Amino acid sequence: MTTDKGAAPLTADRVMQRAEPQEFSRVLSSMCTEPHPTARAAAERFLATNPGDPGTYESVAALERTAVDLLGQVAGLRDPAGYVASGGTEANVQAVRIARNRAATRDPNVVAPASAHFSFRKAADVLGVELRTAPLAGYRADLEAVAELVDDDTVLVVGVAGSTEYGRVDPIPAMAEMASDAGALCHVDAAWGGFVLPFTDHDWDFSDAPVDTMTVDPHKMGQAAVPAGGLLTRGPELLDELAVDTPYLESTSQVTLTGTRSGAGVASAVAVMEELWPDGYEAEYRRSQANADWLAAELRSRGYDVVEPVLPLVAADLGDRIAALRERGWRLSPTEAGEARVVCMPHVTRAMLREFVADLDDLDDGRRR
C-alpha cells in the first residue's frame, strides 16, 4: 500500500499544463526531425497497437513485414529479414548480439572505427564483448588499422555509412571482405545515412558488398515518427540468433530486444516510405545537401574551418561561440574535437540557416565592438 504513506496528493498545478514540446526552428544538431505529415497521421492512427504481440495485433504485424521489405529496397537487399527496432542503438546492439551468439569464441571482440556511434560501447558493456576501435584516416576507417585489430576472436567488423560527427562513409566493400576473410560478420551502421546514400555514388549497401547486417533508421532521415529504427539481416538465419521463446503470446519466439513495441513507429515508417521512396527522398536529399554546401561555403567565406560535408552534415570550428549560440536558442552540440555540428535534417531550411549565420555575424560584430 502506498496511497496512505507519504507522497503529497497532486494538486491542480500540473506539469503537463505548462509543458511545451521543443520547436524545431532552431534545432541544428539533432538527428531526429519532425515526422512527415503522412508519418504523423499513421502514428496517431496506430498509437494503440503493439507489433510485439503479432497474434493480437495482426494488422500492425503485417505492416512491419512491409516496413522490412521497404527497408530492403532502400538498402539494396531482396528478401530481407529484420524488424523495426526502437532505434539505431537497439539495432546496433542486436547486430553485435547476432555476431556474438553465432561465434564459437569465449572471448569475442568487435572491431569498429573510432567514428562508430557510442551505442557500440553500450553494446560492449551489455553483451560482454571487447570493443576495439581503430583510428581514422581523413574521418574514415583506416583499413590498415582495422586489419591490425582483427584476429581469430573477432566476431564483427563495423563500418559506418554516414558517421554521427562528420557524415563520412567508411570503405565498406574492403571492410566486408576483411570480415569475411576473418570468419566474422560485417555490420554497416547506416542509421542516419541510409535514406540519403541511395542517391549518392558511395558503396555502402547489401548490393555493393557482402554486408551481413545493417542499421537503417526510418525515424532519422526517413522522416518516420520515433520510435522507428531498422535492423536488417541478410537472410533469416542471422535474425534467428536472437530468438527467445515466448509463452503466453500467440507467436512462439521473439527476436527483438524489447517486448511491447510501438505500432505508431511501425505504421509511420510504412506510411512515409510508401509516400517518399524513392523520389521524395531523393528530392529531400538534394535539398539537404544543397543546404549543407551553402552553409559550408558561408562559414568558410567568414574564415571558419569547415569539414567538407560529403553528406548533409556540416562540422565547423566556431571557436568558443557554441555557448553563446545556445543562449540564443540554437540547439547546437559539439563534436569530440569541439566543432559545431549542423545536421541538415528535413526541418532545417535555408531560411533557418540564414538566420543562424546572421546570429553568428551579430555575435562577431558584438565582439569586434
Add this chain to the structure above:
Amino acid sequence: MTTDKGAAPLTADRVMQRAEPQEFSRVLSSMCTEPHPTARAAAERFLATNPGDPGTYESVAALERTAVDLLGQVAGLRDPAGYVASGGTEANVQAVRIARNRAATRDPNVVAPASAHFSFRKAADVLGVELRTAPLAGYRADLEAVAELVDDDTVLVVGVAGSTEYGRVDPIPAMAEMASDAGALCHVDAAWGGFVLPFTDHDWDFSDAPVDTMTVDPHKMGQAAVPAGGLLTRGPELLDELAVDTPYLESTSQVTLTGTRSGAGVASAVAVMEELWPDGYEAEYRRSQANADWLAAELRSRGYDVVEPVLPLVAADLGDRIAALRERGWRLSPTEAGEARVVCMPHVTRAMLREFVADLDDLDDGRRR
C-alpha cells in the same frame, strides 16, 4: 546506389491505404490497452521529441523527471531514480544489468520464480548471466525453492508483483530479505501490477521491503501510450551502473538501453499519471477487479475451472475452445498450462465480457446440438 538496382517502384497500391489498427472490442489477453484520452493528447503533442537527447529536447527531459517522481509515488519510494523505458522488457533487462555490473563474480546468476516474465530469459542471453528458475507453490514463488538456488554468485533475486499468467504476487519482503542476506539485489517486476497493487493489501513496493529496483509500466494498467515502461532504482548509485559516456550530446552519459527515445511515451505517462493518480487509478482498479470477479463467477457457474483472480486477471480452463473463440474475433491467448487468459484491462468492459460469455455459451450450445 540502389535506386536503379532492382526493387520495383511502388505503385498507388499502398499497404497503408488498406491497413486498419486493431480494435479493442474483442482484445482479452493483451496487457496493453487504449491510452487514456489525456495520454493520447500528450503523446500526439510530444510525438516529435526525444528524451534521449536532453540537451536538445529540454522540456520532455524535464517531463521525464516528473514521470519518475510520479512512479516513485506509485511504488512507495521518495526521491526515486530511474527513467521511462521502452517497456517492461527493457526495464527488466536493465535491472539484471545493474545487478551484474555491480557484482564482483565472473559467473553471475539470477534467481527468479518460474512465473517470471520471459524477458528474464532474454536478459540472461543478452547479458550472459545464468537464469535459475524456482518452482512455484500455489502460483507464487516457493521461498524454500528460491533459497535453494541462491548462492554466492547470485547477483539478483527477482520477485513478481502481478504475474503475467495468473496475476499473482510473490512474497516480496521475504525474497528481498533473502537477497539482502546473500549480498544480492532484489528486483520487483510490477510491470503490469504496479498501477493496481497500491489499492490492495499486498506487500510489494519499496516501502514494504528493501527492494532495490522495480519495473512498473505506465503503458499497461497506467493507461499511457506505448512506449512507456518504467525502471525505478532506490537511489542514483544503482542507476549509475548503467552509465555509458555520450559524446556529441549535451548530456555526458546515458543510462538507457536505447538511445533516441519516444517523447510521446514520456509525455503521455506524465499526463495520465497527473490525471489519474491516485483516485482515478483506484476507481479503475475496482472496476477491473469487479469485472474479473464477475467473469470468474460466470465461468465457474458453467463448470469451468477458474484460477482465483487475486488481481484483475482471469485464467480459466476452456478446454479446446480457444481456437473457436479466436475465429469469432476474440484475441485470446493461453497460459503455458493451456488456460485462457482474460486480462481485465481498462478497455475490457462488462458488456464485452457478457458478449464473450454469450459466445462461449453459443459455442457450447452448438456442440450439444
